[in-house]
Amino acid sequence: MTFEEKLERLAMVAVHVGLGMEAGKTTPQQVMMTAPxxxxxxxxxxxxxAYQAGATLVTPLFSDDECVLARYRLAPDASFDQTxxxxxxxxxxxxxxxxxxxxxxxxxxxxxxxxxxxxxxxxNKAASIAMKPAMEMITRHDINxxxxxxxTPAWAKLMFPNDTEQEGVAKLWEAIFATSxxxxxxxxxxxxxxxxxxQKKAAFLNERNYKSxxxxxxxxxxxxxxxxxxxxLGGGCIxxxxxxxxxNIPTEEVFTTPHRERAEGLVRSTKPLSHQGTLIRDIEVKFxxxxxxxxxxxxxxxALRRRLDTDEGARRLGEVALVxxxxxxxxxxxxxxxxxFDENASSHIALGQxxxxxxxxxxxxxxxxxAQRGANESLIHVDWMIGSGEVDIDGVTQAGAVEPLMxxxxxx
Amino acid sequence: MTFEEKLERLAMVAVHVGLGMEAGKTTPQQVMMTAPxxxxxxxxxxxxxAYQAGATLVTPLFSDDECVLARYRLAPDASFDQTxxxxxxxxxxxxxxxxxxxxxxxxxxxxxxxxxxxxxxxxNKAASIAMKPAMEMITRHDINxxxxxxxTPAWAKLMFPNDTEQEGVAKLWEAIFATSxxxxxxxxxxxxxxxxxxQKKAAFLNERNYKSxxxxxxxxxxxxxxxxxxxxLGGGCIxxxxxxxxxNIPTEEVFTTPHRERAEGLVRSTKPLSHQGTLIRDIEVKFxxxxxxxxxxxxxxxALRRRLDTDEGARRLGEVALVxxxxxxxxxxxxxxxxxFDENASSHIALGQxxxxxxxxxxxxxxxxxAQRGANESLIHVDWMIGSGEVDIDGVTQAGAVEPLMxxxxxx
Numbered sequence: 001m002t003f004e005e006k007l008e009r010l011a012m013v014a015v016h017v018g019l020g021m022e023a024g025k026t027t028p029q030q031v032m033m034t035a036p037x038x039x040x041x042x043x044x045x046x047x048x049x050a051y052q053a054g055a056t057l058v059t060p061l062f063s064d065d066e067c068v069l070a071r072y073r074l075a076p077d078a079s080f081d082q083t084x085x086x087x088x089x090x091x092x093x094x095x096x097x098x099x100x101x102x103x104x105x106x107x108x109x110x111x112x113x114x115x116x117x118x119x120x121x122x123x124n125k126a127a128s129i130a131m132k133p134a135m136e137m138i139t140r141h142d143i144n145x146x147x148x149x150x151x152t153p154a155w156a157k158l159m160f161p162n163d164t165e166q167e168g169v170a171k172l173w174e175a176i177f178a179t180s181x182x183x184x185x186x187x188x189x190x191x192x193x194x195x196x197x198x199q200k201k202a203a204f205l206n207e208r209n210y211k212s213x214x215x216x217x218x219x220x221x222x223x224x225x226x227x228x229x230x231x232x233l234g235g236g237c238i239x240x241x242x243x244x245x246x247x248n249i250p251t252e253e254v255f256t257t258p259h260r261e262r263a264e265g266l267v268r269s270t271k272p273l274s275h276q277g278t279l280i281r282d283i284e285v286k287f288x289x290x291x292x293x294x295x296x297x298x299x300x301x302x303a304l305r306r307r308l309d310t311d312e313g314a315r316r317l318g319e320v321a322l323v324x325x326x327x328x329x330x331x332x333x334x335x336x337x338x339x340x341f342d343e344n345a346s347s348h349i350a351l352g353q354x355x356x357x358x359x360x361x362x363x364x365x366x367x368x369x370x371a372q373r374g375a376n377e378s379l380i381h382v383d384w385m386i387g388s389g390e391v392d393i394d395g396v397t398q399a400g401a402v403e404p405l406m407x408x409x410x411x412x
Numbered sequence: 413m414t415f416e417e418k419l420e421r422l423a424m425v426a427v428h429v430g431l432g433m434e435a436g437k438t439t440p441q442q443v444m445m446t447a448p449x450x451x452x453x454x455x456x457x458x459x460x461x462a463y464q465a466g467a468t469l470v471t472p473l474f475s476d477d478e479c480v481l482a483r484y485r486l487a488p489d490a491s492f493d494q495t496x497x498x499x500x501x502x503x504x505x506x507x508x509x510x511x512x513x514x515x516x517x518x519x520x521x522x523x524x525x526x527x528x529x530x531x532x533x534x535x536n537k538a539a540s541i542a543m544k545p546a547m548e549m550i551t552r553h554d555i556n557x558x559x560x561x562x563x564t565p566a567w568a569k570l571m572f573p574n575d576t577e578q579e580g581v582a583k584l585w586e587a588i589f590a591t592s593x594x595x596x597x598x599x600x601x602x603x604x605x606x607x608x609x610x611q612k613k614a615a616f617l618n619e620r621n622y623k624s625x626x627x628x629x630x631x632x633x634x635x636x637x638x639x640x641x642x643x644x645l646g647g648g649c650i651x652x653x654x655x656x657x658x659x660n661i662p663t664e665e666v667f668t669t670p671h672r673e674r675a676e677g678l679v680r681s682t683k684p685l686s687h688q689g690t691l692i693r694d695i696e697v698k699f700x701x702x703x704x705x706x707x708x709x710x711x712x713x714x715a716l717r718r719r720l721d722t723d724e725g726a727r728r729l730g731e732v733a734l735v736x737x738x739x740x741x742x743x744x745x746x747x748x749x750x751x752x753f754d755e756n757a758s759s760h761i762a763l764g765q766x767x768x769x770x771x772x773x774x775x776x777x778x779x780x781x782x783a784q785r786g787a788n789e790s791l792i793h794v795d796w797m798i799g800s801g802e803v804d805i806d807g808v809t810q811a812g813a814v815e816p817l818m819x820x821x822x823x824x
Contacts, residue, residue: 028488030496040449040476047479048486056491057483059499062474064452067459071469074460076440079468084442086509087471090502097498 001183003173009182010148011045013249015053017191017236018146019100020245023054027241029144031058032094035104036065039150042104046148055100065108065154068277071123072115080122088130095137098241101145108154109337112277121306124276128310128379139355139381140363141237144245147340149176158337179250179329179341195235195246201411202232202254205322210395213320213405217391218268219284224320224349225262227374229360232256237357250329252344255321257358259374263287263317270346270388274337278303283384291315292351308351313378319350319358325389325409339383347387347406352378413595415585421594422560423457425661427465429603429648430558431512432657435466439653441556443470444506447516448477451562454516458560467512477520477566480689483535484527492534500542507549510653513557520566521749524689533718536688540722540791551767551793552775553649556657559752561588570749591662591741591753607647607658613823614644614666617734622807625732625817627679629803631696636732636761637674639786641772644668649769662741664756667733669770671786675699675729682758683797686749690715695796703727704763720763725790731762731770737801737821751795759799759818764790 001009015021021029031050035043040062047058095101112120128135138145156168163171177183184190215222234254236246269283280300285292292315297304308314323346329336330345354375356362362370367377387393393406404412413421427433433441443462447455452474459470507513524532540547550557568580575583589595596602627634646666648658681695692712697704704727709716720726735758741748742757766787768774774782779789799805805818816824 023488028491030494032496037449037452037474040478043476044478044482047482051482051486051488054488056487056494057496058479059496060474060476060479062449062472062476064455064472064474066452066456067470067472070456070459070463074463075468076435076463076466079440082442082468084444084469084471084506086502086506086511089505090498093501094496094498099498 006177006182007042007045009187010177010180011042011049013180013182013187013191014046014102014146014148015049016188017246018148018249019102019144020243021050021053021055021100023052026054026243027098028054028056030094030097030099031055031102032061032091032099033058033102033104034061034063035150036107036152037062038152039104039106042150046102063107065111068111072112072119077119080119081126083123083126083130085130088134091131092134092137095134095143098143100143101138103147104150105147105338105340106150106152106155108152108158108277109274110158110277110279111154113279115277117302117306120276120278120303125310125379132379139353140240141247141357142240144239144241144243145247146245146249147247148180148249149338149340151176155338159334175332175334179332181250181328191246198234198251198254202234205232205254208395208403209398211398212262212396214394214396214402215267215386215391217388220267220386220391222263222265222267222287224317225259225374226320227257227259227359229373230256231358231360233358240363248340248344250341250344252327252329253321253323255319255358257354257375258317258320258349259290260313260316260376261290261374263290267349267386269384269386270391271335271342271385272337273384274339275303275307275382279337280304290317307380307382310380311378313376314352314380316351316376316378317349318352318354318376318378318381319383321349322347322393322406323387324406324411325387342385343383346385347391347393348383348385350381350383352376352380352382418589418594419454419457421599422589422592423454423461425592425594425599425603426458426514426558426560427461428600429658430560430661431514431556432655433462433465433467433512435464438466438655439510440466440468442506442509442511443467443514444473444503444511445470445514445516446473446475447562448519448564449474450564451516451518454562458514475519477523480523484524484531489531492531493538495535495538495542497542500546503543504546504549507546507555510555512555513550515559516562517559517750517752518562518564518567520564520570520689521686522570522689522691523566525691527689529714529718532688532690532715537722537791544791551765552652553659553769554652556651556653556655557659558657558661559659560592560661561750561752563588567750571746587744587746591744593662593740603658610647610663610666614646617644617666620807620815621810623810624674624808626806626808626814627798627803629800631680632678632798632803634675634677634679634699636729637671637786638732639669639671639766639771641785642668643770643772645770652775660752660756662753662756664739664741665733665735667731667770669766669787670729670732670761671702672725672728672788673702673786675702679761679798681796681798682800682803683747683754684749685796686751687715687719687794691749692716702729719792719794722792723790725788726764726792728763728788728790729761730764730766730788730790730793731795733761734759734805734818735799736818736823737799754797755795758797759803759805760795760797762793762795764788764792764794
């Protein structure tokens with residue numbers, strides 16, 4: 001298969017599986033697509049596939065790492081509380097108008113390493129506040145959305161520091177194609193089968209209806225309570241607009257909403273976290289009453305602390321996800337420094353905003369009802385990896401019985 | 413001077429002269445910058461200059477010719493009346509919030525040659541309607557805005573078809589640097605002097621207060637009435653937000669608002685017009701009572717006709733501009749196929765929307781008052797070139813005296 005063909009297949013999977021768009025079947029929609037400049041070849045393929053699938057207008061919004069860096073280097077200090085609300089409002093309006101959302105990931109994961117953490121925290125907070133209405137529509141899955149990845153030189157350099165740029169980018173593309181499951185005979189059909197498997201796993205967990213999960217591993221001794229009336233999800237979902245979509249490509253997880261007040265104990269991250277341009281390594285936190293009361297990291301600790309200080313909900317959990325250690329991403333042995341991939345190599349938890357879709361009837365609940373069930377609220381949603389071949393996980397039933405769920409990172 | 417230094421100077425002129433931004437002097441503003449993907453090196457330089465001049469946030473919005481073409485090739489026919497209103501509203505909101513506007517021109521001037529004219533007309537009309545609130549703020553100069561150019565391979569190919577891509581792009585960059593007046597000792601100071609010269613020429617024309625202009629040349633025999641209380645402008649202006657800006661770089665014109673009902677006779681274009689991706693050559697039109705009653709073109713006639721059919725005002729004039737035939741752009745001998753340059757090589761007229769700033773007191777007039785003075789209203793504003801070394805222009809005073817203004821394309 002040529003590179004062009006693989007790129008075409010990735011675009012096809014992003015549009016047909018990711019966004020679930022089908023000419024003549026789904027209501028014609030606009031598509032808004034964010035992407036790094038260097039991803040233009042994939043953006044063009046996706047644009048073509050989207051139009052062929054009935055898209056009425058595709059609007060690419062390219063970002064440029066250099067322009068972002070120029071801000072940190074040169075912009076007046078007072079300006080870091082500003083954001084482009086006009087764009088955030090435009091995006092929210094697009095979503096309200098049933099525009100599908102495609103995000104091409106691939107920016108430099110370490111772009112902002114070494115930048116002033118206070119400026120980053122202020123800029124992130126301003127952007128999060130402005131984007132909140134749009135992000136709520138994403139977390140509620142009001143519309144069909146998808147994230148897919150493109151190899152870029154800066155990202156490849158971080159993953160393959162000893163290769164030439166050309167070799168590194170080629171290796172990263174191959175890793176993306178393989179883990180995004182586009183190399184088989186019929187990628188779209190294979191994605192549907194994969195999605196079914198994840199949905200079956202979620203159905204099993206829903207049938208068990210555990211009260212909490214217990215994690216044991218190096219540096220980890222955690223009891224994590226699930227929200228009342230929680231629902232496990234995995235694979236594809238039906239968006240609020242009725243379109244079946246696959247939010248993440250790749251995805252290997254089943255996930256649900258933990259109870260915001262019921263995490264107790266210690267947990268240590270098992271992979272570095274690349275968060276908004278900063279690498280955070282060896283996170284160790286202590287939970288009491290669901291809240292992080294101690295937090296450390298061997299690298300990026302200040303960025304972590306500032307993120308935890310964003311708001312009241314930033315120190316509590318919004319998501320728990322289970323991923324077998326033998327997932328294709330984990331099997332690749334690669335550290336991607338990108339959450340889309342790394343979170344699918346390992347069981348993980350997320351600080352911050354919960355998904356209301358992970359509660360039975362959550363879609364129509366008020367904020368008060370969601371809070372009563374234990375769903376967390378925050379401007380942030382930061383996934384980090386806590387699973388590995390050394391971590392065991394048990395399920396605790398409502399009656400208090402303890403059942404083995406994962407041993408050495410694999411499903412029992 | 414290295415290429416980098418020239419690029420830096422163009423960016424400096426765009427920010428300090430074009431947008432008039434000065435750290436510590438002008439109110440800190442956001443900047444919204446549109447640009448073709450291939451202009452990223454200039455976009456980065458401008459971003460740096462803008463932050464150094466006090467910009468609070470620069471948002472680049474890149475466009476990709478390939479994605480635009482994919483739409484014409486593959487999108488469903490019914491979708492061509494759609495546009496991204498959400499983006500148009502975001503842009504209007506940005507302008508209302510005092511965001512400065514920078515447009516980097518440089519897309520392929522012949523991009524849409526050969527595409528279906530009906531689809532183009534529908535897409536253009538939908539976009540024009542959505543962008544109207546934002547465009548009104550631009551034509552009223554509510555905010556500081558500027559257009560500057562970057563060389564791109566497709567544009568260079570059209571101008572230098574016999575050169576390699578690399579040679580063509582290099583030649584186009586040199587032409588842009590020279591005509592944008594950034595190669596002198598102190599480009600910012602030289603731009604201020606150039607602006608003064610244009611303002612003096614406008615002051616002379618305002619003092620003469622002609623009733624109409626008479627054009628004579630091959631295929632041209634036109635009497636063009638000026639609006640009542642018209643005002644000639646040229647060079648820099650003070651935007652509604654109080655910031656002195658230079659909308660076009662380069663600019664060589666003085667211009668005003670003609671009377672929408674007072675053009676009579678024949679006029680022939682003297683250069684090809686590149687309009688929204690279509691080349692229109694050898695335009696010949698007949699005016700009666702200010703309205704185009706016959707229109708022909710040797711190439712692109714259908715695109716011209718469809719544009720004329722956009723609305724009632726599309727067949728009437730919204731601008732008249734005088735440019736000496738010896739301007740640096742004209743002297744370069746190059747046909748740029750880009751209105752920003754070609755209109756500054758030649759006297760020209762524009763179909764469609766008039767500038768209210770070209771009427772004494774026009775800024776605060778109602779639509780009815782503007783119409784009474786003769787100012788035209790339309791969704792379009794299309795400049796085309798009617799001056800050359802073979803065209804003579806006279807001014808007709810309010811008392812009916814005829815005074816020579818330009819002979820063989822030069823000021824008398």
